[in-house]
Amino acid sequence: MGRPKVVIAEVIADSAIDALAASYEVDVAIDADRDELIARLGDAAALVVRSATQVDADMIAAAPKLEVIGRAGIGVDNIDVDAATNRGILVVNAPEANTISAAEHTMALLLAQARRIPEADASLRAGRWDRSRLQGVELHGKTLGILGLGRIGAMVAERAAAFGMRIIAHDPYVSDEHASRFGVELTTLDELLAEADFLTIHMPRTAETEGLIDAAAFKKMKDGVRIINAARGGIVDEDALAAAVAEGTVAGAAVDVYAVEPTTESPLFELSAVVVTPHLGASTREAQDKAGASVAESVAAALRGELVLNAVNLDFGATVSEDMVPFLNLTERLGAIFVHEAQGLPPTLTVRCEGRLHELSVRPLALAALKGALRVVSEGPVSYVNAPVLARHHGVTVTEASSPNAEGYQNVIRLTGSVDGVQRSVAGTWMETRGPLLLEVDGCKLEAPLTEHLLLTRVADVPGAIEEVVAYVGEAEPNVLDVTVGRHPGDGVAIVVMALDRGLTTDEIDALLAGDGVQSVRSVALD
Helix, strand or coil: CCCCEEEECCCCCHHHHHHHHCCCEEEECCCCCHHHHHHHCCCCCEEEECCCCCECHHHHHCCCCCCEEEECCCCCCCECHHHHHHCCCEEECCCCCCHHHHHHHHHHHHHHHHCCHHHHHHHHHCCCCCCCCCCCCCCCCCEEEEECCCHHHHHHHHHHHCCCCEEEEECCCCCHHHHHCCCCEECCHHHHHHHCCEEEECCCCCCCCCCCECHHHHHCCCCCEEEEECCCCCCECHHHHHHHHHHCCEEEEEECCCCCCCCCCCHHHHCCCEEECCCCCCCCHHHHHHHHHHHHHHHHHHHCCCCCCCCCCCCCCCCCCCCCHHHHHHHHHHHHHHHHHHCCCCCEEEEEEEEHHHHCCCHHHHHHHHHHHHHHHCCCCCCCCCHHHHHHHHCCEEEEEEECCCCCCCEEEEEEEEECCEEEEEEEEEECCCEEEEEEECCEEEEEECCCEEEEEEEECCCCHHHHHHHHHHHHCCCEEEEEEEECCCCCEEEEEEEECCCCCHHHHHHHHCCCCEEEEEEEECC
């Protein structure tokens, strides 16, 4: 089997390309048009883009082997994340790579607009000495309103504070405590619009933020306000901004991003009081190197099957600690065992975390259980990304529970649910010295290693029956790595769990089922 193919559709750092090429087949397609790019994605496992490539549903549908889409930058509005999610494709970006560059460019635009630097440069080059006409304003003592106090907004606040500006911000997802760390006062949107002398935007473009700064918003601002947008086009209505600048209610603006990109036409380009740049916020050597390296690392991790916790469309609902990571794989395997043993999905699957991990969010484990369970019954790929979507399709809901008591172990993960009126359960743990272990199947206690291939056989607990099962499997010649027997007191049934180096064939399973006292045989692949 050849190495997985990574298609790189836009320019990223050479070092990032080299890093990917060390382990994968790299197809650099930066000069390809859309049709050619789609053709080259037919056998691709990964696609790396920046902001110019529109990765829509049609492009995603044309890439049946695609596992991950990497965006060498922050914003992913050029990627149909919903379409990727429905396919189970991970979308990763480089959220930290360009924060410093974007914050510095914002300050450059702020100063350039306040001191009319581009206009002065053009005037002097044209042979005019317009010193008296090109009067600017100071930043010191002015109020800077920041829309969006995330990483970049906070960095802008820190830099603006050095100029002696008063800083206010509006961000419904940020606490007063967080804002106070940067010397920022949180306000409502209307209060910010009314008080700001300078207004800078650092929000993503979403259904809620698109067109947020429109003609109605400009009417709420004080006369002489100055607008800076180095975040995303479409948040500020360009026509309304141009009209407000032309009328003089807005003294000026500095704009790096546009509703449609690339573009060489905008009413803003005709106004000398507006400073414009062609989306240069992340265009520094340092930012591009960091973005390329970051996305290459995430893409490689995804292709290795590792968990990329900062993926855009991976919603664990909480931070996943290092302590929990091995339990995700354990719980995924338990989900698969549950469905194999129950021969179906429960309408409600309860995922219970017992022991030291009980204080952490159970949601990551619930997603892992879904992923494992749904892989047994789904024809297409199942990932952490599309597991919730597929669960809804199959009519499965997940409930989460936790308890400090783990019955003799530091941690136990327990899955329970009813299938065809029969209550089912599986439980397991992970130990640093032994790895993942299966501890219980439908009340039968055991301690079996969870290897890549398991054989679970229910057999009458009578003399010779268990030995006959083990002997048959040995004659079938898979390598038997471990044998564990669990007994359920009172019902006369034992569960024989065998760790093998391969799964049994259908004929081998049928022959084993024909043995005396054998009630069920489940060959479970946990790769």
